[in-house]
Amino acid sequence: MKDGYSDDVISLTIRSGSDIAIDIGHHFKQSRVTAGQLAATIHHEKRVIILQAVGGEALELCQQYGSEFMTASKDTNGNVKLVISLNDSGLEDEGAEDIQIISFDGGLSADEMDAYVGLRMVGRGGPGTTRLLKSIISEFAGFDVLFAERLMELDDLRLISIRDHLETLENEQQDRWRSGLWERGCRSKRPGGETHVLHDTYLAKSGGDFVKEGARGRIDQRYWRSCVKILTPWMEERRQHVIRFLQKKLDGLAAQNNGKLQIVRGDGYSRQVDIDELEYNNIVGLSNKGTLFGDTDHEKRAILVCRYVKKVRDEIAHLRAPRSDDVVKMIREMDILLGE
Numbered sequence: 001m002k003d004g005y006s007d008d009v010i011s012l013t014i015r016s017g018s019d020i021a022i023d024i025g026h027h028f029k030q031s032r033v034t035a036g037q038l039a040a041t042i043h044h045e046k047r048v049i050i051l052q053a054v055g056g057e058a059l060e061l062c063q064q065y066g067s068e069f070m071t072a073s074k075d076t077n078g079n080v081k082l083v084i085s086l087n088d089s090g091l092e093d094e095g096a097e098d099i100q101i102i103s104f105d106g107g108l109s110a111d112e113m114d115a116y117v118g119l120r121m122v123g124r125g126g127p128g129t130t131r132l133l134k135s136i137i138s139e140f141a142g143f144d145v146l147f148a149e150r151l152m153e154l155d156d157l158r159l160i161s162i163r164d165h166l167e168t169l170e171n172e173q174q175d176r177w178r179s180g181l182w183e184r185g186c187r188s189k190r191p192g193g194e195t196h197v198l199h200d201t202y203l204a205k206s207g208g209d210f211v212k213e214g215a216r217g218r219i220d221q222r223y224w225r226s227c228v229k230i231l232t233p234w235m236e237e238r239r240q241h242v243i244r245f246l247q248k249k250l251d252g253l254a255a256q257n258n259g260k261l262q263i264v265r266g267d268g269y270s271r272q273v274d275i276d277e278l279e280y281n282n283i284v285g286l287s288n289k290g291t292l293f294g295d296t297d298h299e300k301r302a303i304l305v306c307r308y309v310k311k312v313r314d315e316i317a318h319l320r321a322p323r324s325d326d327v328v329k330m331i332r333e334m335d336i337l338l339g340e
Contacts, residue, residue: 011050016057020065024049035068040076046181052085077175081183107143107188114138117148126156128331129340130234133159135226140166140197142222143188147198161324163223170201177202197222223321231327232316235280235309241338242309243278245302249292250275261286280309301337308333 010027014020021032027049028041038049051066053059066084108116117138126133136159141148150169151159158165170177177198180186186199195218203215243250254261260272263282273282283306286292294300308330315322334340 008047009050010047011052013052013054014058014062015054018058018061020051020061035065036072036076038080038082039069039072039078041078041080043080046079046081048081048083050083050085079179079181107190107194108145109143109190110138113141113143113145113148116145117141117152120148120152127160127328128335130230130331132226132230132327132331135230136160136162136223139222139226142194142197143190144185144196147196160328163219163321163324166197166201166219167205170198173198174202178206220321223324224316224319227312227316227322227327231312235313238334238338239280240276242280242302242305242334243275243283245298245337246283246292246294247275249294249299250278253286253291264289280306280313284310298337301333305330305333305337 010024012020012023014023019032021034024038025031025033033041051062053062062084066082069082117134121134121137124133125131133156137148137151140162141151151162154162154165176184177186177196180199182189186196188194188196195215197219200215200218203211204219205212207215250261254275257272259274261275261278261282262270263273263278263285264270283292283303287303287306292303294303308326311326312322312330315326
């Protein structure tokens with residue numbers, strides 16, 4: 001229990017004739033602590049009371065106290081845990097000296113969550129030709145496989161704008177996410193101690209200024225990581241295909257400059273590049289200068305796609321999470337242009 005999740009473990013041996021309320025009260029500096037009072041107790045430490053019964057009568061006393069504790073716990077918000085040891089014979093085993101108690105919080109690693117979500121969402125991609133929804137679920141579920149299942153229940157629009165819906169999800173079990181305790185799933189026991197996104201959602205609205213900023217940053221970082229993994233290669237794979245819709249216009253411009261295009265950066269630095277070296281932002285720059293414009297619907301849409309891509313890529317490049325509506329527009333216009 002100490003290695004698992006508690007700051008203070010109190011182990012009491014209960015015998016025939018014991019008064020459990022008095023025994024527990026001694027550790028809380030009170031004459032008696034009934035089961036109902038214990039269930040309502042909020043302690044500054046993660047405290048656990050373990051009752052170890054010796055004999056049948058003592059076991060009945062423990063079970064009665066435990067039953068009253070469980071009944072009272074339904075209507076209280078105490079944070080003291082009660083454990084009843086039904087059989088503690090193994091605790092006296094001298095041959096178990098080298099056994100180490102370890103704890104497991106049921107959480108998955110990032111790779112395990114990716115694999116789990118991939119299997120559960122076979123046949124469900126999107127939005128459009130991307131696999132962004134799967135990545136969003138993996139990142140926002142973190143170590144919590146049950147929350148991954150809850151996210152899978154959401155429709156595509158809610159998932160793509162998941163940051164706008166986290167508070168609603170957090171409100172479904174508000175007391176749980178307020179606690180901050182790992183045994184309630186708010187934190188992982190894995191190295192690094194990942195915080196559950198719904199605990200961060202609670203902190204982002206209820207913590208101090210510094211705490212709020214940190215929680216919001218962790219939430220945005222999840223969305224940013226989703227976009228980096230999926231959208232960065234997706235955009236690059238389609239770059240040459242988009243530029244081909246402007247090939248005729250670009251060939252005309254290059255013909256005026258010995259087959260090269262002059263690209264001028266915002267700081268005034270210029271360089272000569274071949275058409276196949278052009279990036280999305282170069283197309284936007286040429287369009288903003290009035291050098292490049294579209295006549296056909298395909299040319300106009302290609303320039304529009306470049307603008308959407310530049311907006312999303314600039315955010316990603318600066319380690320910021322792009323706006324979800326910008327992501328949706330970019331994917332939709334790209335797929336329409338390429339007929340996918």
